Amino acid sequence: MPSFDDQPHTRTRLPVGEQPSPPPSLRQSRPLRTLLTVLVVVTLLVVAIAIANRGKPAPGSGGTGSGSADRAAPSAPSGAGPAPSGDQPVGTTVNGIAAGFPHSDQGAQSAAANYAVAIGSADMFRTDSRHTIVATIADPAAAPTLQSRLDQGFSPETAARFGVDAQGRPPKGQTFVSRTIPVGTKSNGYTADSVKIDVWCTGLFGLAGERSVKPVSQEWFTLNLSLRWTGTDWKLTDFSRVSGPAPVPPDQQAATAEEITGAVEQFGGFRYAR
Numbered sequence: 001m002p003s004f005d006d007q008p009h010t011r012t013r014l015p016v017g018e019q020p021s022p023p024p025s026l027r028q029s030r031p032l033r034t035l036l037t038v039l040v041v042v043t044l045l046v047v048a049i050a051i052a053n054r055g056k057p058a059p060g061s062g063g064t065g066s067g068s069a070d071r072a073a074p075s076a077p078s079g080a081g082p083a084p085s086g087d088q089p090v091g092t093t094v095n096g097i098a099a100g101f102p103h104s105d106q107g108a109q110s111a112a113a114n115y116a117v118a119i120g121s122a123d124m125f126r127t128d129s130r131h132t133i134v135a136t137i138a139d140p141a142a143a144p145t146l147q148s149r150l151d152q153g154f155s156p157e158t159a160a161r162f163g164v165d166a167q168g169r170p171p172k173g174q175t176f177v178s179r180t181i182p183v184g185t186k187s188n189g190y191t192a193d194s195v196k197i198d199v200w201c202t203g204l205f206g207l208a209g210e211r212s213v214k215p216v217s218q219e220w221f222t223l224n225l226s227l228r229w230t231g232t233d234w235k236l237t238d239f240s241r242v243s244g245p246a247p248v249p250p251d252q253q254a255a256t257a258e259e260i261t262g263a264v265e266q267f268g269g270f271r272y273a274r
Contacts, residue, residue, distance in 0.1 A: 082184075085274070086106050086109075086110070086273055086274035087102065087106055087107075087110070087273055087274070088273060089110070089271040089272065089273040090102075090110070090271070090273070093271075094136050095132050095133070095135075095136045097114060097115075097118050097133065097136050097137060098110075098111075098114040098271045098272075099136070099233055100232075100233060101233055101234050103192070103229060103234075105187050105190045105195065106273075106274040107234060107274075108187065108190065108195045108197055108227050108229075108234045109185040109186075109187055109197055109274035110272060110273040110274045111197075111227060111233070111234035111235075112185055112197035112199050112223075112225045112227060112234075113182040113185055113199055113272035113273075113274070114271060114272050115137045115225060115236055116180055116182055116199040116201055116223045116225065117179075117180050117181075117182065117269060117270075117272065118133050118136075118137055119133070119137075119180065119223070119239070120178065120179065120180025120201070120203055121133075121178060121179065121180065122168060122176055122177070122178040122179075123168075124150070124154055124178070125154055125159055125162070125164055125167070125168030125176075125178065126167050126168045127151075127167065130150060130151070130154060131147065134146055134147045134150060137235065137236045138235055138236045138237075139228050139230060139235035139236060139237045140230075140235075141237075142228075142235075142236070142237040142238065146236065146237075146238075146239075162176070162178070162205065162206075162207075162214065163176070163206070163207045163212075163213065163214040164176050164207075170207055170209075171207070171209075173209050173210065173211075174207045174208065174209030174210075174211075174212055175207065175208040175209055175260075175261045175264055175265070176207055176208075177204050177205060177206055177207070177208055177216045177260070177264050178203075178204070178205050179203060179204045179205075179264075179269065180201050180202075180203045180223075181201060181202050181203065181204075182199050182200070182201050182272055183200045183201060183202060184199075184200045185197055185198065185199050185200070185274055186198040186200075192229065193228065193229050194226070194227065194228045194229065194237075195226075195227050195234075196224065196225070196226050196227075197224075197225045197227060198222055198223070198224055198225075199222065199223045199224075199225060200220075200222050200245070201220070201221055201222065201223060202218060202219065202220050203218070203219045203220075203221065204216055204217075204218060204219075205217060205219060208257050208260040208261040208264060209257050209261060210257055212257060215254075215257070215260075216260050218249075219246075220243070220244055220245065220246035220247070221241055221242065221243050221244065222241070222242050222243075222244065222245070223239060223240075223241050224239060224240045224241070224242070225238075225239045226238040226239065
């Protein structure tokens with residue numbers, strides 16, 4: 001039997017339209033895939049930029065450096081009270097007390113907070129330093145009246161109740177503590193010429209040291225300060241004080257006399273700005 005290879009060879013030619021088409025090349029699908037990848041990446045970038053810019057203020061809407069001392073405070077969570085806000089503290093001082101406050105509501109609040117610190121300091125128990133403080137923070141027209149009131153308020157009898165002598169000197173081996181720390185300020189009836197500022201404060205008062213009969217304790221009170229614009233700065237014309245509002249005291253162990261003394265000597269105060 002002849003083998004298959006011995007048979008005559010025959011070729012079959014199909015019409016041109018019926019030629020079988022080659023299978024699609026994988027390379028033809030790659031440009032489309034690359035284009036889809038690029039579109040997805042660009043879309044994700046646009047979405048990310050939109051989310052990042054959602055919380056930013058519009059240009060000129062009151063960001064830092066706008067020059068306005070009375071811009072609105074940023075919103076705070078419900079129940080948290082006014083959010084911290086305001087300008088940077090002033091850079092000048094007179095007799096160690098901040099001075100040169102802006103002629104604005106915020107400037108008046110900053111002045112009131114710093115004056116509250118001065119009025120509540122241990123320097124008020126010494127006659128010479130008390131007179132210097134009054135001359136620095138008071139409106140010149142009101143200074144004599146304020147000086148008389150404060151001299152009476154810081155009488156030798158008052159000093160004795162705090163455990164110091166007539167010049168604010170504590171017993172040997174003890175440290176006299178008198179610090180006022182503003183917690184917040186509130187403006188009432190602001191005008192370009194005058195304003196009343198309430199300064200909510202906490203204070204530390206007493207004698208730190210062994211065998212102290214008047215240990216350092218905390219107190220809460222509000223100072224009501226009346227200020228007048230003198231043409232160059234806000235100055236004090238009158239003041240009063242009311243107790244509270246005081247929060248519930250914490251269940252916290254009191255520091256030792258050595259710890260309080262160390263804290264008073266190591267921790268300095270602040271200049272306050274609204």
